[in-house]
Amino acid sequence: MSVKRSNSQKQIISVLKELKEEINAQDLYVKLRQRGDKLGLATVYRGLKALKLEGTIQERVSPTGESFYSVISKEHQHHLNCVGCGRSLSLDTCPLEQQALEPYQAENFKVFYHTLEFFGLCSVCQNQQPN
Numbered sequence: 545m546s547v548k549r550s551n552s553q554k555q556i557i558s559v560l561k562e563l564k565e566e567i568n569a570q571d572l573y574v575k576l577r578q579r580g581d582k583l584g585l586a587t588v589y590r591g592l593k594a595l596k597l598e599g600t601i602q603e604r605v606s607p608t609g610e611s612f613y614s615v616i617s618k619e620h621q622h623h624l625n626c627v628g629c630g631r632s633l634s635l636d637t638c639p640l641e642q643q644a645l646e647p648y649q650a651e652n653f654k655v656f657y658h659t660l661e662f663f664g665l666c667s668v669c670q671n672q673q674p675n
């Protein structure tokens with residue numbers, strides 16, 4: 545698949561790569577303007593959508609319904625989310641083995657990325673549970 549990117553898409557990727565963390569479209573728009581890239585918000589949204597379809601970036605929807613974008617990387621992280629205090633602990637490794645994904649590739653489905661979130665109580669919150 546040959547990929548032809550517009551200038552705006554290149555600018556979006558370059559900002560996302562520099563950040564190394566997820567960002568919402570509004571903040572990304574502000575960052576682009578700070579760098580002197582005069583993109584409109586609609587162009588930013590269009591660029592994000594195109595890059596998502598291309599498998600370059602991923603979108604995570606937060607519990608509040610807001611979308612966050614980041615570059616898909618092999619060193620992605622999964623989180624343990626505490627429903628008590630709201631803290632997120634990141635895992636160093638991915639619990640999904642690469643072989644686990646192979647059956648989906650075989651079905652002619654091209655997997656760009658996956659997400660996996662764990663919810664529960666951290667050690668501090670467990671000790672605060674009335675029993």
Ligand SMILES: [Zn+2]
Nearest residue numbers: 626629666669
């Ligand atoms: Zn907690």
Ligand SMILES: [Zn+2]
Nearest residue numbers: 620638639640
């Ligand atoms: Zn993973």
